[in-house]
Amino acid sequence: MRPVRSRFALSMAVRDRLMNALSPLALLLAWELASAAGLVDRRFFPPPSGIAKTFVVLLQSGELWLHTWTSLQRLFWGTLFGGVPALILGVAMGILRPLRALVDPLIAATYPIPKSSILPLVLLIFGLGEASKVVMVAIGVFFPVAINATAGVLEINKIYLDVGRNFRAGRWNTFRTIALPGALPFIMTGIKLGVGMGLVLISIAEMVGAKSGLGSMIWSAWETFAVEKMYVGLFVIAIIGFALTLALNELERLIIPWKSDHR
Numbered sequence: 001m002r003p004v005r006s007r008f009a010l011s012m013a014v015r016d017r018l019m020n021a022l023s024p025l026a027l028l029l030a031w032e033l034a035s036a037a038g039l040v041d042r043r044f045f046p047p048p049s050g051i052a053k054t055f056v057v058l059l060q061s062g063e064l065w066l067h068t069w070t071s072l073q074r075l076f077w078g079t080l081f082g083g084v085p086a087l088i089l090g091v092a093m094g095i096l097r098p099l100r101a102l103v104d105p106l107i108a109a110t111y112p113i114p115k116s117s118i119l120p121l122v123l124l125i126f127g128l129g130e131a132s133k134v135v136m137v138a139i140g141v142f143f144p145v146a147i148n149a150t151a152g153v154l155e156i157n158k159i160y161l162d163v164g165r166n167f168r169a170g171r172w173n174t175f176r177t178i179a180l181p182g183a184l185p186f187i188m189t190g191i192k193l194g195v196g197m198g199l200v201l202i203s204i205a206e207m208v209g210a211k212s213g214l215g216s217m218i219w220s221a222w223e224t225f226a227v228e229k230m231y232v233g234l235f236v237i238a239i240i241g242f243a244l245t246l247a248l249n250e251l252e253r254l255i256i257p258w259k260s261d262h263r
Contacts, residue, residue: 024238024242028048031045031047031048032047032048032049035047035048043227044227046227046228046231050228051228051231051232051235053228054228054229054231054232055232055235058229058232063217064217064232064236066212067212067213067214067216067217067233068214068236068240070212070213070214071202071203071206071213071214071215071237071240072240074130074133074134074137074202074206074213075137075195075198075199075202075240077134077137078133078134078135078136078137078138078140078141078198078202079137079138079141079194079195079198081134081135081138082137082138082139082140082141082142082145082194082198083141083142083145083191083194085142086141086142086143086144086145086146086149086190086194087145087146087149087187089103089146089149090145090146090147090148090149090150090152090153090183090187090190091149091150091152091153091183093146093149093150093153094149094150094151094152094153094154094156094183095153100150104150107143107146107147110143111143111147115136115139115140115197115201116201116204118139119132119136119204119205119208122135122136122139122205123208123209128209128210132205132209133202133205133206133210133213136201136202136204136205137198137201137202137205139201140194140197140198140200140201141191141194141195141197141198142194143194144189144190144191144193144194144197145187145190145191145194146190147190148186148187148189148190148193149183149186149187149190151183151186152182152183152184152185152186152187153182153183155182155183155186156182156183184255184256185252185256188248188251188252188255188256191248192245192248195241195244195248196241196245199237199240199241199244202214202215203215203218203237206219207219214233214236214237215233217229217232217233218230218233218234221233
């Protein structure tokens, strides 16, 4: 029965990947048909074919490459500077009850604050340069990763932690061999949420005081009513988010195979 189950799981995985790829294409096709039939206002909802032509023009001129690369760099550094401390703090909070009692109220108080609302404060402290953009992404990534890492450790069966104590495992060994692997499913969920939030915040941050980046390109297109160019920026952000989600899903299947087996 095992080979049959394995083939069935494989076919389900292939089906899921195909559905992930086809659903955006189906939406674009419906949009194109609605635009051709005059069901939507082409001034505000230009057909995807027209947006694709603008995409090619911006790609050939190099402008789109410049904006996309700039945003990706900011997203990478923000994810790194926000995600790594959040991961360490979240797992430590799950292991150490006094630390959780100390830090948890601070996270609970600051997490509900809309991250976009603190952009003026970030600009005031870090200026209009690259630092403010990276800090905004780091803030957006920090909370989902920290909260999910803590929840993941707390979901680990206490018997594993008791076994570690019985074998006199130090805090580092407990972190490395029990807490971190056990919390990985929650941590990956936090990373996915954090990267998505980071994309939102980098776009907002680039609309204020930035001359490059996808957010800056979208804002500039809005000012000149270049609607198709604006949609190009929005689609590129969507494509980046879609690609990162697929990449993280594949990474999750590799490092957490037991989670995929139970789906």
